Amino acid sequence: MGTEQLTNRLKVLRAERGLTQADLADAAGVSRKTINTIENRVFVPSTVLALTLARVLGCTVEEIFALEGD
């Protein structure tokens, strides 16, 4: 417990919907830099932002984020 790394498919899901980082950032109400750092696994978003991203992308949070190895 506590050592798992969070992975995400944000870049793939965003690209599938034809969105740029700036488009997604605008829709989620954050900066493009935030989206970039989440995609590069530098920044772990809050639950609120994770839920917002899921809503914007029209999928569940689990489809975007997962624990490494799951």
Added chain:
Amino acid sequence: MIGAATIERTRQVLLAVTGLACLAYAVLALAQNRPDPLWWWVPGAAGSVAALGILAVAQFAGPKAARQAMDEHYRALELRAAARTFWAGLLLAILAGVFSALGWFDPATLLAALGTAMAGCYLCLLVFMDVRAG
């Protein structure tokens, strides 16, 4: 069109200038061994101009862009920069104590240098982290 990116760039430039002004003041204070190596109000004025500049750009950009520029990632960077500055401040305070005990610098000079160095350290670190985040 002024957006979140414009606010971010403005903030980076103005905070970097303020941070460098504070660091320069600290270095000059130590180099000249006096608490007012140049006009004493320069660091404060730089900070005030930066605050007004950022506020003005955010006002023009609107509330949505301002919220985007000040999102949770930026707040996390602020906390990280503050945490690292805390340790840097402790180290600087220890050094200042040693310098004072050795009689190398006047206590007023050390106080001025310590205050401006800590502010400069925080601002430069924050800008560096913000720029590096892409």
